[in-house]
Amino acid sequence: MTMAVTKFSVDNFQWLSLSVIIVLALIKLVQRISFSNTFRHIPGPKAYPLLGNCLDIVGKSTSEFFKFVSEQCSIHKGSFILWVGPYPKVYFLNPENTQTILSSTEYIDKSLEYNLLDDWLGTGLVTSSGPKWHHRRKILTPAFHYNILETMLEPIQRVAEILVERLRDEVDKEEEEVLKGFNVLDYMKLAALDVVCETTMGYYLGALKNLNSNYIKAVQIVTEISMKRFMNPLLQYDMLFRRTEQGRTYYKELAVIHDFTLGVIRERRQLLHQKLSNNEDESEEKYTSSSKKRPTAFLDLCLQLPELSDNDVREEVDTFMFAGHDTTAGVISFTLYALGHHPDIQERIVQEAESVGFYDVPPTVQTLASMEYLERCIKESLNLPPPCDRRQLYQPLKTPSMVVPAGCAIFIHVYEQHRNPEYFPEPNRFNPDRFLEKFKHPYAYVPFSAGPRNCIGEF
Structure with missing residues (x-):
C-alpha cells in the first residue's frame, strides 16, 4: 500500500512538473510573440522564428554583409529592421530619425554588441x-x-x-x-x-x-x-x-x-x-x-x-x-x-600648402587651420567611409515617422545617411566644395556622431 502511494505521488509530481514547464514555456512563447508584434509596423526583410535574418547574415564576408544591408536601404527608405536571431536591430537612415536619438540625454547607452x-x-x-x-x-x-x-x-x-x-x-x-x-x-x-x-x-x-x-x-x-x-x-x-x-x-x-x-x-x-x-x-x-x-x-x-x-x-x-x-x-x-x-584636387592641396609656408618650417596649429581646402578634403573623406553608431533602447523612442519599441538596438547607418541626395547632391562623387555651404539639416553630417555622446576626439 505504501509503495502504491509513493508511486502515485511520484507520478503526480512528474505530471505536475511537466505541466508547470509547459505552462511557463507557453507564457514565454506568448510574451515573445507579443514582443515581436510590437515591431510589425517597421518594414524589413522576411524573418524566420528564432533565426530571424541569420540565414541572410551568417557566413557572409564584411563586403557581402554590407551589400545586403545596402540592398535593404534601397528597398526600405527611412528605416528598417533586421532580426539577428531573437534580437531586433532597427536601422535609421535619415537625419530626422538620427536627431531624435542623438540629441537626447536619455538614449545614451551603447548597444549590447559593445559588450563583446x-x-x-x-x-x-x-x-x-x-x-x-x-x-x-x-x-x-x-x-x-x-x-x-x-x-x-x-x-x-x-x-x-x-x-x-x-x-x-x-x-x-x-x-x-x-x-x-x-x-x-x-x-x-x-x-x-x-x-x-x-x-x-x-x-x-x-x-x-x-x-x-x-x-x-x-x-x-x-x-x-x-x-x-x-x-x-x-x-x-x-x-x-x-x-x-x-x-x-x-x-x-x-x-x-x-x-x-x-x-x-x-x-x-x-x-x-x-x-x-x-x-x-x-x-x-x-x-x-x-x-x-x-x-x-x-x-x-x-x-x-x-x-x-x-x-x-x-x-x-x-x-x-x-x-x-x-x-x-x-x-x-x-x-x-x-x-x-583626383590629381587636380591633389594639386590644389599642394598649392595651398605652399601658399601658407607648410613646407618651409615645421607646421603649427595656425598653419594647419589656414589650410581650408585640405580641411574640406578631409571632411569629404569622413563623409564616405561607412561608420555606424549604435544605441540600446530601454524605453520607447518616438521619431517623426514612428514609435520604436523598447528592447531593440538602434543602428544609425551613417554611410547611407551621407548618401542622401537631398543633403548630398551627387553623393558618390568626391567633392570637397560641398562643405562650402551649411547642410539643410544639422544632423545630416555626423561622422563623429553628435549630441551628448559624440566622439570626444572631435575637434
Missing part, C-alpha cells in the same frame, strides 16, 4: 553607460583641450616623415614590383599606432620601423577578430567563442596587450611619483623618439586623477588605442585613395 569588447576595453569611455560614463566623460574631457592637442604636432610630424620614407621605398622598387601595387592601409595602421601610442601613453612604439613587435601584432589580431564577432551572431556567445580557434587566439593576444599597457602604466606612474618626490625632471629617453620635450600624454593626465586605479587607466588607454588607430588609418587611407583618383 568588455574583455579588452573593460567599461571605458566608449563602452560604459549611466553614471560611470557621465563621470568618465567629465574627468577626461580636459585631456582633449586645444592646448594639449597642440603639443602632439611634433610626434605626428616625426611619424609622418617616417611614413613618407616607407611609401617612397615602395615607389622606388623595380617597375614590376611597383605595378603589383601595395596596400596603403597596412602602412596607415602602423603610422596611426605610432601616433596614438605616443600621444596616448607617451611611449614611442616604432611600429613603422619594428614590424615584429608582439604588441603591434596583438593589436592587429584582436582588432580583426573583434570586427568578425560584430559580424557573426554565433561568435557573440562567449561560451561558443571561447571554444573556437579564433577565441583561443583572441585571448592569447589580449593578454599581450594588457601586459604591455599595464607595464607602461605602472612604470610611468613610478616615474611620475619619483619626479614629484625628487622635484626634478623625469627621464624622457625611454618614452619618446627624440630628445625634445615629450608632449602631454593622455596617460599622464589619467594618472593625475586619484580616483582612477591602474585598471581604470588601462581601460581608457586601451579604449583610445583601439578607437583611435583603426578609424584614423581608415580615413587617411581613403583620403589617399580619393586623391590618387
Whole structure:
C-alpha cells in the first residue's frame, strides 16, 4: 500500500512538473510573440522564428554583409529592421530619425554588441553607460583641450616623415614590383599606432620601423577578430567563442596587450611619483623618439586623477588605442585613395600648402587651420567611409515617422545617411566644395556622431 502511494505521488509530481514547464514555456512563447508584434509596423526583410535574418547574415564576408544591408536601404527608405536571431536591430537612415536619438540625454547607452569588447576595453569611455560614463566623460574631457592637442604636432610630424620614407621605398622598387601595387592601409595602421601610442601613453612604439613587435601584432589580431564577432551572431556567445580557434587566439593576444599597457602604466606612474618626490625632471629617453620635450600624454593626465586605479587607466588607454588607430588609418587611407583618383584636387592641396609656408618650417596649429581646402578634403573623406553608431533602447523612442519599441538596438547607418541626395547632391562623387555651404539639416553630417555622446576626439 505504501509503495502504491509513493508511486502515485511520484507520478503526480512528474505530471505536475511537466505541466508547470509547459505552462511557463507557453507564457514565454506568448510574451515573445507579443514582443515581436510590437515591431510589425517597421518594414524589413522576411524573418524566420528564432533565426530571424541569420540565414541572410551568417557566413557572409564584411563586403557581402554590407551589400545586403545596402540592398535593404534601397528597398526600405527611412528605416528598417533586421532580426539577428531573437534580437531586433532597427536601422535609421535619415537625419530626422538620427536627431531624435542623438540629441537626447536619455538614449545614451551603447548597444549590447559593445559588450563583446568588455574583455579588452573593460567599461571605458566608449563602452560604459549611466553614471560611470557621465563621470568618465567629465574627468577626461580636459585631456582633449586645444592646448594639449597642440603639443602632439611634433610626434605626428616625426611619424609622418617616417611614413613618407616607407611609401617612397615602395615607389622606388623595380617597375614590376611597383605595378603589383601595395596596400596603403597596412602602412596607415602602423603610422596611426605610432601616433596614438605616443600621444596616448607617451611611449614611442616604432611600429613603422619594428614590424615584429608582439604588441603591434596583438593589436592587429584582436582588432580583426573583434570586427568578425560584430559580424557573426554565433561568435557573440562567449561560451561558443571561447571554444573556437579564433577565441583561443583572441585571448592569447589580449593578454599581450594588457601586459604591455599595464607595464607602461605602472612604470610611468613610478616615474611620475619619483619626479614629484625628487622635484626634478623625469627621464624622457625611454618614452619618446627624440630628445625634445615629450608632449602631454593622455596617460599622464589619467594618472593625475586619484580616483582612477591602474585598471581604470588601462581601460581608457586601451579604449583610445583601439578607437583611435583603426578609424584614423581608415580615413587617411581613403583620403589617399580619393586623391590618387583626383590629381587636380591633389594639386590644389599642394598649392595651398605652399601658399601658407607648410613646407618651409615645421607646421603649427595656425598653419594647419589656414589650410581650408585640405580641411574640406578631409571632411569629404569622413563623409564616405561607412561608420555606424549604435544605441540600446530601454524605453520607447518616438521619431517623426514612428514609435520604436523598447528592447531593440538602434543602428544609425551613417554611410547611407551621407548618401542622401537631398543633403548630398551627387553623393558618390568626391567633392570637397560641398562643405562650402551649411547642410539643410544639422544632423545630416555626423561622422563623429553628435549630441551628448559624440566622439570626444572631435575637434
